[in-house]
Amino acid sequence: MTDLRPAAEASGWALPVRLWQPHNPAFWLYASLTALGVFLWSRALLQTHVAPSTLLVAVLLQALYTLPFVWFITRADYYEREPAKLCALAFLWGGLVSTWVMSAPANSAVLSLYGKLVGIDFALAWGPALTAPFTEETAKLTGVVIMLLIARQHVRSVYDGMLLGMFVGLGFQVFENVKYLSSYAETNFSSSPLTDMLFVFVMRGISGIWGHWLFSGIAGAGVGYFIGATDQSLARRVVIASAFILFAMLCHGLFDAGGGIGLMGMGIAIPLMIFGIVVAWIFAGRRARDWMRALLQHDVDAGNVTEAELALLAGPQRDRRRHLRAIRRAQGKPAALNCKKVLRTATELARAIAATNSPLSREAEAVRAQLARVRTAGGARPAAPPSL
Amino acid sequence: MAETARLTDMRPWHLENRQVEERWLGLDRRKLPPALMLLAVILLLAVVLPFIDRQIVAGAYEAGATQTVHDQVVFAPAAGWIPDGTPAPSSPALKIFRGGVSMEVAAGAWRGSAEELLANIRETARGYYQTGGEMRSFTLESGMQGAGINLYGVGNDGLLVALVAPATFGSHLDDRDIGVRIVVRGPAELVPEYGAEVAAMLASFRPLENLLRDAGSGRDD
Numbered sequence: 316m317t318d319l320r321p322a323a324e325a326s327g328w329a330l331p332v333r334l335w336q337p338h339n340p341a342f343w344l345y346a347s348l349t350a351l352g353v354f355l356w357s358r359a360l361l362q363t364h365v366a367p368s369t370l371l372v373a374v375l376l377q378a379l380y381t382l383p384f385v386w387f388i389t390r391a392d393y394y395e396r397e398p399a400k401l402c403a404l405a406f407l408w409g410g411l412v413s414t415w416v417m418s419a420p421a422n423s424a425v426l427s428l429y430g431k432l433v434g435i436d437f438a439l440a441w442g443p444a445l446t447a448p449f450t451e452e453t454a455k456l457t458g459v460v461i462m463l464l465i466a467r468q469h470v471r472s473v474y475d476g477m478l479l480g481m482f483v484g485l486g487f488q489v490f491e492n493v494k495y496l497s498s499y500a501e502t503n504f505s506s507s508p509l510t511d512m513l514f515v516f517v518m519r520g521i522s523g524i525w526g527h528w529l530f531s532g533i534a535g536a537g538v539g540y541f542i543g544a545t546d547q548s549l550a551r552r553v554v555i556a557s558a559f560i561l562f563a564m565l566c567h568g569l570f571d572a573g574g575g576i577g578l579m580g581m582g583i584a585i586p587l588m589i590f591g592i593v594v595a596w597i598f599a600g601r602r603a604r605d606w607m608r609a610l611l612q613h614d615v616d617a618g619n620v621t622e623a624e625l626a627l628l629a630g631p632q633r634d635r636r637r638h639l640r641a642i643r644r645a646q647g648k649p650a651a652l653n654c655k656k657v658l659r660t661a662t663e664l665a666r667a668i669a670a671t672n673s674p675l676s677r678e679a680e681a682v683r684a685q686l687a688r689v690r691t692a693g694g695a696r697p698a699a700p701p702s703l
Numbered sequence: 704m705a706e707t708a709r710l711t712d713m714r715p716w717h718l719e720n721r722q723v724e725e726r727w728l729g730l731d732r733r734k735l736p737p738a739l740m741l742l743a744v745i746l747l748l749a750v751v752l753p754f755i756d757r758q759i760v761a762g763a764y765e766a767g768a769t770q771t772v773h774d775q776v777v778f779a780p781a782a783g784w785i786p787d788g789t790p791a792p793s794s795p796a797l798k799i800f801r802g803g804v805s806m807e808v809a810a811g812a813w814r815g816s817a818e819e820l821l822a823n824i825r826e827t828a829r830g831y832y833q834t835g836g837e838m839r840s841f842t843l844e845s846g847m848q849g850a851g852i853n854l855y856g857v858g859n860d861g862l863l864v865a866l867v868a869p870a871t872f873g874s875h876l877d878d879r880d881i882g883v884r885i886v887v888r889g890p891a892e893l894v895p896e897y898g899a900e901v902a903a904m905l906a907s908f909r910p911l912e913n914l915l916r917d918a919g920s921g922r923d924d
Contacts, residue, residue, distance in 0.1 A: 337729065338730055424752040460737075502773075504882050504884070
C-alpha cells in the first residue's frame with residue numbers, strides 16, 4: 316500500500332485548528348496585539364467627528380463589499396477550504412494589527428522622514444510608492460507568519476500562505492476603508508456625508524479589486540512555499556519565497572506610484588499582479604495534486620475511483636473544466652453535474668484519508684459510501700479518460 | 704513511483720506537544736524564538752521608525768512663507784512655527800506648533816454660513832470641544848466669513864474658529880463652498896503669549912483662487 320503519512324502530514328488537510336493555546340507565545344502575541352488594534356481602531360473612529368449613523372453606514376458598506384471577496388477566497392482552493400477560524404483570525408490581524416498597530420505609525424514616520432530629509436515634493440510624488448510596499452507588505456506578512464505559529468499543523472502549503480495572505484490583505488483594506496469613508500465625510504464637515512462616503516466607497520472599491528488582498532496573496536504564497544516545500548533545498552526555498560515577496564512589493568509600489576508616473580503605474584501593476592497570482596496558483600496546485608495521487612491511490616486500486624478521475628483530480632483545473640464541458644455537450648447537463656459531484660466527493664475522500672491518516676478509517680468509509688450513492692443517483696458511469 | 708518518493712522526502716512538522724521541562728514561564732521554549740523575531744519586526748514598524756522620525760526636527764517656517772491646506776485655502780504661518788509632520792498642500796488637515804501652543808487647520812466642502820459651520824463642528828464633536836463665552840462673527844480681508852468661540856479645557860485654553868469662502872473651480876464634487884476649521888490650543892498661561900501671532904495667521908486666510916488671482920504674491924514652502 317502507498318505510504319500515506321507524508322502526504323497526510325504535508326497537506327495538513329482537515330486537521331483541526333485550536334484557538335486556546337496558553338503555552339504558545341504566538342497566541343499571547345496575537346491576543347495582546349489584536350486587543351491593542353481594537354483600541355487604536357476604535358479610538359481613531361471615535362475621534363472622527365461624524366455622526367454615529369455615518370460610521371454605521373461606513374461599516375455596513377464595507378461589510379457588504381467584503382462578502383464577494385470572502386466567497387471567492389474560500390473557494391479558491393479546489394482541494395480544501397481554509398478553516399473558517401483561521402480565516403477570521405487572519406482577517407482580524409490584517410484589519411486591526413497590520414493596519415493600526417504597524418502600518419499607520421510606520422507610514423506616517425517614513426513619509427515624514429522623506430519630507431524632512433529629501434523634500435516635500437519628493438515625499439508627495441514618490442513617498443507612497445517608496446513607503447507602503449515595505450511597511451504595509453511587511454506588516455501584512457506578519458499576519459501569515461503568526462497564523463503559521465498559531466496553527467502550525469495546518470498552515471504548511473503554498474495554498475495556505477496565499478489564501479491566508481489574501482484574508483490578511485482583505486482585512487487590511489476593509490478596516491482601512493471604514494476609516495477613509497468616515498474621514499472623508501468628516502473632512503467636509505458632514506455637510507453631505509452620504510454623497511461623500513459613496514464617492515469614496517466607489518473609488519476605493521474599484522481600486523480595491525486590485526488591492527491589498529492580491530499583494531499579500533502573492534507574498535503569502537512565498538511564505539507558504541518556504542514552509543511547505545521541505546523537500547527542496549533551503550537556498551531554493553529562500554530564493555523562491557523572496558521572489559514572491561519582492562514581486563508583491565514591486566506591484567504595490569507601481570500601484571501607489573500615481574504621484575510620480577500617474578496612471579501608468581497602475582496600468583503596469585495590474586497585469587503584473589495577474590501574472591503573479593497565476594504563478595502562485597500554479598505553485599500551489601502542483602503540490603496539492605501530488606498529495607491527491609498519493610492519498611487516492613488505494614481507492615484507485617480498489618476501483619472506488621477510476622484512473623481517469625484521479626488523472627482529472629491530480630491535473631490542472633482547466634482539464635477538469637474542459638472535461639465537464641465535453642460531458643455536457645455529449646450527455647447533457649445532468650450528467651456533467653453528476654460528474655462534478657463525483658469529483659468533489661472524491662476530493663472529500665482524499666481529505667478524510669489525510670485527516671485520519673488511513674484509507675480504512677470510519678470517516679473515509681463514510682465518504683466512500685457517499686461517493687457510491689452519488690454515482691448511483693446520477694446513474695453515472697465512471698468518467699471516460701480525458702482526451703487532453 | 705517518483706512522486707511518492709518525493710513526498711516521502713518531505714519532513715513533516717513535529718506535531719507533538721512539548722513536555723513541561725521544555726517550557727519557560729509556562730511558554731513552549733521551542734516557539735519563543737520565532738515569536739520574539741516577529742515581535743521585533745512589529746516593534747520596528749510601530750515604535751522604532753516613529754522614534755527615529757521624532758528625533759529629526761523639521762525646519763520652522765520663515766517670515767513670508769505661505770501654506771496651502773487641501774489645495775483650497777492658503778494662510779501665512781508666523782515665523783518660527785513648526786509643521787507637525789509633512790505639510791503637504793493637498794492634505795486636508797495640518798497642525799503647526801510653537802512653544803507648546805498648536806494650531807490645527809482642516810479644510811473641506813461646506814454648505815452654509817460660518818456660524819452654522821461652527822455649530823456643526825461643536826455638534827459632531829460630541830462634547831470634544833469645551834467651549835465658553837460668546838460666539839463672535841467677523842469678516843477677513845480676503846472676504847472669508849468667520850465665527851469663533853473660546854475653548855476651555857484642563858490646562859488647555861484656546862480658540863475654535865470656522866471660516867467659509869465660496870468654492871474654487873473644481874474643488875468639490877458639487878457646488879458646496881469651502882469650510883475651514885481652526886483649533887488653537889495650549890496651556891492657559893502660554894496661549895496669550897502667542898495671541899498676536901495667532902491673530903495674524905487667522906487674518907491671513909484666503910481661498911486658493913484669491914492666491915491665483917494675485918499671482919506671484921507668495922509660494923508654499
